[in-house]
Amino acid sequence: MLTIGVDTGGTFTDFTFFNGRETGTYKTLSTPHNPAEAVLSGLRRILAEQIPGAALGRTPMAVVHGSTVATNAILERKGVPTALVTNEGFTDVIEIGRQNRAALYDLHYRRQPHIVPAHMRFGVPGRVTAEGEILDPWDEEAAARAVEEIKASGAESVAVCLLFSFLDPTHEKRMGETLRGLGLPVSLSHEILAEFREFERTSTTVVNAYVSPIMTRYLTALKNGLKRDGGHGPGLRIMQSNGGSISADTAMRESVRTILSGPAGGAVGALSLGRAAGFDRLITFDMGGTSTDVSLMDGELPLTTASSISGYPVKVPMIDIHTVGAGGGSIASRDPGGSLAVGPESAGAAPGPICYGLGGTRVTVTDANLYLGRIVPERFLGGAMPLDAEGARLGIEKLARELNLPPAELAEGVLAVANANMERAIRVISVEKGFDPREFTLFSFGGGGGMHCAELAGLLGMTRVLIPVDPGILSATGMLMAxxxxxxxxxxxxxxxxxxxxxxxxxxxxxxxxxxxxxxxxxxxxxxxxxxxxxxxxxxxxxxxxxxxxxxxxxxxxxxxxxxxxxxxxxxxxxxxxxxxxxxxxRSERELPKPGAMSGEGISPAARIGEQRAVFHGAELDAAVLDRTKLRPGNRFSGPAIVTEYTSTTVIPPGVEARVDPWANLILNLG
Incomplete structure (x- = not known):
C-alpha cells in the first residue's frame, strides 16, 4: 500500500511517501486561497514522476493529512455564522468568561466581538443540578420556539451547551434532536467535552461548531479531488492536535481536535526518531516559513488541556506546543522608534521572500540568510527552485540605508532578532515550567531550523543539537508514524x-x-x-x-x-x-528506520561539493559546502560548513563539531 503524509504549512506544503521499501519526499509552495490545490497538485506530481504506472484516482493509497484549515478559520474569523443554545440566564457566560485580562496594562485594550454575537445566543428552560439531578423539567415548546428563532437568525451551525450535561445529557440530547430538523450541523457539549467548567466547555463546543462546516467543505472537496477520473479515493486520515490521527469523517464532526494538526505531526516524529537515536529528553524546534513551533519532551509527548486559540479556550487534549511568529518568511522592517523589528508578519507563500522571485519586495529572514552566504542558491529544494540572490542583495541594501547600517550588519541583526524571538519561546516551555534547557537535546527540523539551531542552542546554553534526515518534511513523516x-x-x-x-x-x-x-x-x-x-x-x-x-x-x-x-x-x-x-x-504499524553500518570519520570527496563565503559574527569565512546524501554514519567534521539537502539547509558555525550517527542524524556538539 502506498502511504503518503501531507503537511500544509503557511509557506510550503510537504509530502513524504512510503511505497513498499521505497521512500520519497516532495515540497511545493502552499496555495493559501485554496490549500487543497497544493495538496492535489503535489500528489499528482508524486504519482506521475516517482511511482511508475500510478495515477490519482486509480492507485490504492492511504493519505494522512495535517491541515491548518480549522486554525486559520478561527484566526481569520472566517468560520460560519454560529448559534449557541444554553440555559436561560446563562447566554452571556461565553462572553463574560474569566476575570483574566489579556493585556493588563493596556489602557486602550478592547476585546474583539465574540464569534457568536449576542443575538445568536438562545436560552432554554430546564436545569440539571451539580449532582446530576433534574431540577427543572425540559420544555419542548420552548425548545421548538428557540429552533424557529435560530432558523430566522441565519445560523449555519449550532453549538449546544447546557449546565452539567456531562452528568446527565438527557436535555442536551433532546435539544439536539429538535435541532436536527433544521438540517444544520449540531455540536453537543457532552460529546465534544464531557467535563465541568461551563465556560471552557462552551467555548470548546462553540469553536467546534464554528469551524466544522469549513473543515467539512474542505475535506469533502479534497476527497472528491482524490477520486478524480471516477476512480476510487484513498483512505484519508486527519492528524489531530493530540498526536494521533482520526478518520476524515470524524474530523468533519469534531474539527476542534485538528487545531494544531501540522505541528503535532512534527512532535510525534521528533519523539520517535529521538528515542531511536538514544535521546528522549528533547526540546523540539520546528522553524518553517511562517512560524516556529517549540515543545519540551521529557520522555513522552507533553499533553495539555489548557490551550486557547485567538483568545478562545479549547480544552480538548493537545500536544503542548508554543508558537511564535518567527519563520523564514518573517518580514524585517523599521519600527516606529527607528529600531529593527522582525515578524510576526510573514511574506508567506505569496509573494514570499524577495529571493523567491515571485514579487516579494520586503526583506525576510530567508533573504538575510542568503545574503550572508548561509544558503546555496542553486541547491535550494535540490535545485528545483533557484533563488534570486541579486534581488535579496538589493533588498538588504535598501533596508540597511533606511536604518543607517552596513548591509552585512543589518542581515546579521535580522537573524539575531529572529533568534531572540525563538529563544524566548523556548524559555516559555522550559525555564518558566521548571526545566533547565541545558539538560535537553535540541531537536531541530522544519525548512528553516537547520540554519538557526546551532546559534539558538548557544543562546540557551545547550550543548547538543540533533537534525534528522529530511528535516524540512518531518511533520509529514511524523503523521505516518502517528x-x-x-x-x-x-x-x-x-x-x-x-x-x-x-x-x-x-x-x-x-x-x-x-x-x-x-x-x-x-x-x-x-x-x-x-x-x-x-x-x-x-x-x-x-x-x-x-x-x-x-x-x-x-x-x-x-x-x-x-x-x-x-x-x-x-x-x-x-x-x-x-x-x-x-x-x-x-498502535501504528509503521517501522522506524534501521541504523546503518558505521563508516570512517573521514568524509567522502563526493560529499564535498565546494566552498562558499559566509559571514559569521562579522567575519567573512570560507565555509565547506557538503551534500548530506553523501555523508555516512561515523563521519565527523567541523564548521564553518553548509550542509545541503532537498528539504533544508544546515549551517554549522565555526568551532561547532558535527558527526553522523547510525540513523544518519546530524549531531552537533557545541562543547
Missing amino acids: DVVKDYSRTVMRPAGDFAGDETEAAFAELERDGLNELAAEGVAPERVVHERFLDMRYKGQSFEIVVPFGLDMIEAFQAMHEQRYGYRNPDKPVEVVNVRLRSLG
Missing part, C-alpha cells in the same frame, strides 16, 4: 483518598469500552489497542489541575509533579481527583 488516538474524560470530583479500587476501575472501564468501540469503527484491530489512564488532580480549592499518569500512589505522584512545576508541595492539603482521563491508542 497512532490512531481517541481521548475521553469524565468529571468525578472526588477526594483522592476515597477514589480507589472498584470505583476507579468502573470509571475507566466505561471509557475503555467507548475507546474499543470507536477504534474498531476507525478500522483498528483489538490486538493493536492500548489504553493509557490519567487522573486530573489538584489541591482542594485550586482552580487548575495537573494531569497525572495513573499508577500506584497517585497522591505522591501528584505532589511530586506539583513540586516540579510550582516549586512546592503541601502534604497537609487535601487532594482531589477532578476528572478521569483515558487515551486509547490504535
Whole structure:
C-alpha cells in the first residue's frame, strides 16, 4: 500500500511517501486561497514522476493529512455564522468568561466581538443540578420556539451547551434532536467535552461548531479531488492536535481536535526518531516559513488541556506546543522608534521572500540568510527552485540605508532578532515550567531550523543539537508514524483518598469500552489497542489541575509533579481527583528506520561539493559546502560548513563539531 503524509504549512506544503521499501519526499509552495490545490497538485506530481504506472484516482493509497484549515478559520474569523443554545440566564457566560485580562496594562485594550454575537445566543428552560439531578423539567415548546428563532437568525451551525450535561445529557440530547430538523450541523457539549467548567466547555463546543462546516467543505472537496477520473479515493486520515490521527469523517464532526494538526505531526516524529537515536529528553524546534513551533519532551509527548486559540479556550487534549511568529518568511522592517523589528508578519507563500522571485519586495529572514552566504542558491529544494540572490542583495541594501547600517550588519541583526524571538519561546516551555534547557537535546527540523539551531542552542546554553534526515518534511513523516488516538474524560470530583479500587476501575472501564468501540469503527484491530489512564488532580480549592499518569500512589505522584512545576508541595492539603482521563491508542504499524553500518570519520570527496563565503559574527569565512546524501554514519567534521539537502539547509558555525550517527542524524556538539 502506498502511504503518503501531507503537511500544509503557511509557506510550503510537504509530502513524504512510503511505497513498499521505497521512500520519497516532495515540497511545493502552499496555495493559501485554496490549500487543497497544493495538496492535489503535489500528489499528482508524486504519482506521475516517482511511482511508475500510478495515477490519482486509480492507485490504492492511504493519505494522512495535517491541515491548518480549522486554525486559520478561527484566526481569520472566517468560520460560519454560529448559534449557541444554553440555559436561560446563562447566554452571556461565553462572553463574560474569566476575570483574566489579556493585556493588563493596556489602557486602550478592547476585546474583539465574540464569534457568536449576542443575538445568536438562545436560552432554554430546564436545569440539571451539580449532582446530576433534574431540577427543572425540559420544555419542548420552548425548545421548538428557540429552533424557529435560530432558523430566522441565519445560523449555519449550532453549538449546544447546557449546565452539567456531562452528568446527565438527557436535555442536551433532546435539544439536539429538535435541532436536527433544521438540517444544520449540531455540536453537543457532552460529546465534544464531557467535563465541568461551563465556560471552557462552551467555548470548546462553540469553536467546534464554528469551524466544522469549513473543515467539512474542505475535506469533502479534497476527497472528491482524490477520486478524480471516477476512480476510487484513498483512505484519508486527519492528524489531530493530540498526536494521533482520526478518520476524515470524524474530523468533519469534531474539527476542534485538528487545531494544531501540522505541528503535532512534527512532535510525534521528533519523539520517535529521538528515542531511536538514544535521546528522549528533547526540546523540539520546528522553524518553517511562517512560524516556529517549540515543545519540551521529557520522555513522552507533553499533553495539555489548557490551550486557547485567538483568545478562545479549547480544552480538548493537545500536544503542548508554543508558537511564535518567527519563520523564514518573517518580514524585517523599521519600527516606529527607528529600531529593527522582525515578524510576526510573514511574506508567506505569496509573494514570499524577495529571493523567491515571485514579487516579494520586503526583506525576510530567508533573504538575510542568503545574503550572508548561509544558503546555496542553486541547491535550494535540490535545485528545483533557484533563488534570486541579486534581488535579496538589493533588498538588504535598501533596508540597511533606511536604518543607517552596513548591509552585512543589518542581515546579521535580522537573524539575531529572529533568534531572540525563538529563544524566548523556548524559555516559555522550559525555564518558566521548571526545566533547565541545558539538560535537553535540541531537536531541530522544519525548512528553516537547520540554519538557526546551532546559534539558538548557544543562546540557551545547550550543548547538543540533533537534525534528522529530511528535516524540512518531518511533520509529514511524523503523521505516518502517528497512532490512531481517541481521548475521553469524565468529571468525578472526588477526594483522592476515597477514589480507589472498584470505583476507579468502573470509571475507566466505561471509557475503555467507548475507546474499543470507536477504534474498531476507525478500522483498528483489538490486538493493536492500548489504553493509557490519567487522573486530573489538584489541591482542594485550586482552580487548575495537573494531569497525572495513573499508577500506584497517585497522591505522591501528584505532589511530586506539583513540586516540579510550582516549586512546592503541601502534604497537609487535601487532594482531589477532578476528572478521569483515558487515551486509547490504535498502535501504528509503521517501522522506524534501521541504523546503518558505521563508516570512517573521514568524509567522502563526493560529499564535498565546494566552498562558499559566509559571514559569521562579522567575519567573512570560507565555509565547506557538503551534500548530506553523501555523508555516512561515523563521519565527523567541523564548521564553518553548509550542509545541503532537498528539504533544508544546515549551517554549522565555526568551532561547532558535527558527526553522523547510525540513523544518519546530524549531531552537533557545541562543547
